[in-house]
Amino acid sequence: MNIDYILPNEWSILEEGFDKSQATASESIFSIGNGAMGQRANFEEHYSGETFQGSYIGGIYYPDKTRVGWWKNGYPEYFAKVLNAPNWIGIEIKIGDEQLDLNTCAVSDFSRELNMKEGYLKRSFKATMNNGDQIQVESIRFCSLDLHEIGAIKYSVTPVNFSGSIQFSPYLDGGIMNEDTNYDEVFWKVLDIEDRDNDAVILSRTLKTKFYVATGMHISYELNGKEVHLPKTVHEQEKRIDYVSKANLNQGETISLIKFGGYSQSMNHPKEQLISQSQKVLYQAASLGFDTLLGMQKKAWANIWETADIIIEGDVKAQQAIRFNIFQLNQTYSGEDSRLNIGPKGFTGEKYGGSTYWDTEAYCIPFYMSTKDKHVARNLLQYRHNQLGKAIENAEKLGFKNGAALYPMVTMNGEECHNEWEITFEEIHRNGAMVYAIYNYVNYTSDYKYVPEFGLEVMIAIARFWHQRASFSEYKQQYVILGVTGPNEYENNINNNYYTNYLAKWCIEYTVENLKKVKEEFGADYKRVIELTNLTDMEVVNWLKVADAMYFPYSEKYGVFLQQDGFLDKELIPTSELSKEDRPINQKWSWDRILRSCYIKQADTLQGMYMFEDRFTKEEIEKHFDFYEPLTVHESSLSPCIHAILAASIDRMPKAYEQYLRTSRLDLDDYNHEVHEGLHITSMAGTWSAIVQGFGGMRNFDGVLSFNPQIPDEWSSYSFKINFRGSTLKVHVSHEGCTFTNESEMPAEIFVSGEKRLIKKDELVTV
Known part of the structure; x- marks a missing residue:
């Protein structure tokens, strides 16, 4: 990527000059959202060049059928997909008889700004049409933090060197498909289209999951800053509605289209009231007006930044980067709805299905605990408690009994919906992250009441899982955990991953510790939980036998815990000896070659030392860091932040700063050559931690x-x-x-x- 592509600025993400080759990358980087919905920075006007259409609604998904060459008992029945929602931002423009299209006309003075301080996306450019007519265009767009079902656009056009007609065709389009769709599949059914005065609404329903969504728009115009009425013609198709209006302008006059749009959906309203709800909230936005709503947006973001901001002096690129990370986290999750969570791509793309991963518990909780009220982090914990029944069902499908729970690697509603065997069945360390998040929350907020109210049930179910998942080795005379994948996904189906074994032992011990505390201090809750779970004293004794005799692979030669059994059978060649042509190895090497190499995708053994740092001496951490970091390729977005924190803790500030820059500018500088697919939202919380916990x-x-x-x-x-x-x-x-x-x-x-x-x-x- 051109190093000058994103210009350094303390409060804004800036792009100057139109480069078609960066179009999809910009659509990711300049994304906007409000926690309930979000969208990529697609152009409002028609664009015939390469583009990745993307507008998403929190909680709306589709269960796409899992496709595998063979079927095994317990395999997920579907892979969840976040759905590209009906398009409300679209505005087709005609200058005379020619359609405005930045792919075909001459473009100059192009600039795009994501104003992070005030929470809006701004774009301006000059376009010269094929007949020589030139226009100046400016658009401002935002997703309202005050009205969660509303987004707003002000789209202004000025004829520069001519007088003539300009035609606006704002529209709603329900005929939307996913970028990642298989075989041209359609996931939405349009049920109704309604037109009333300056409002239009499309009512749609998802197939299978039957989510209902009303997508609405309200249209008005201003001429030179004053409201005007433009007659319109309504064009209604099977899945689309357009309002076509024409203005005859003198040279230098400015016509502005004000478009309010957004989504009302059946998770929040009765489906039979969605159209009226959409009309109601559109009326509310129109009554306030664009300028008032934008003023409210600026105030809402000022309140967020009051606590969340990190100020860096002397390094503009570092300052820009951390604010970009904080901004995107706040756009993705507001903490007001415990049914929602934080997908790895947020509202910026479709990769990873938009689902919930263990990233939330391991990386995001500290950010939300520290920068917002504790109820925000509590809602993230509540999300997992609400899905405990599904986690128990997931474990039952794999043969576990007695209320043992295996939380899914990937989920929308608590069911496992990941379609890779080595992750779905083997990456079980995610179970430990659920308990660690409870520990982290209680330890930080002192809100211990969460444990007897909700947390203890989750702990018991997970302790049961670890007890059943461990096996007793007669040879070692210890308990082992076989056939797993640790955080380092570049090694599958290994035995005794240190991080996994450590979490299993700790989870059991922490659960027992809390059983005693709840029994002593919250007797009524204790009785309720014991009756609910049918837990016996003998079962707890058997748990502790596993925890007390857990096996951890260790190397006397190197003085370190080994990532897993057999790790030293590999040829230990540091990443510094890899050629540039081999990087990134996940794009250059075969999977077979990766699995046989010593290379580590992200912090694995070191992940445990980060989470339980108080249990290790500084010398122990230093020894493990020096052994594992040189073998780490950092090809997971979750890797650099952990290494930055640990490097700072052992006084390796140059390495800490190097890793901070990598995590903070991962997307802005496109380190992994994949920003066009969407941003790495969950790792952005780790970037915040790299400063607060690291430096x-x-x-x-x-x-x-x-x-x-x-x-x-x-x-x-x-x-x-x-x-x-x-x-x-x-x-x-x-x-x-x-x-x-x-x-x-x-x-x-x-x-x-x-x-x-x-x-x-x-x-x-x-x-």
């Missing part, structure tokens, strides 16, 4: 909040805020020192470089 050294073990601040040489200073148990702390780090400010009523007790500090309201403490 800031923030830790929270045993309910104690501590910091060990460091600063990269490339920065002058940086600062961030966190919410912690009712306190809002601002941390500012420079080469001269570090300051902590309490911006809340609640006093905050912290440890800085091992020294205890109590920071009172509005107090600033310098270290």
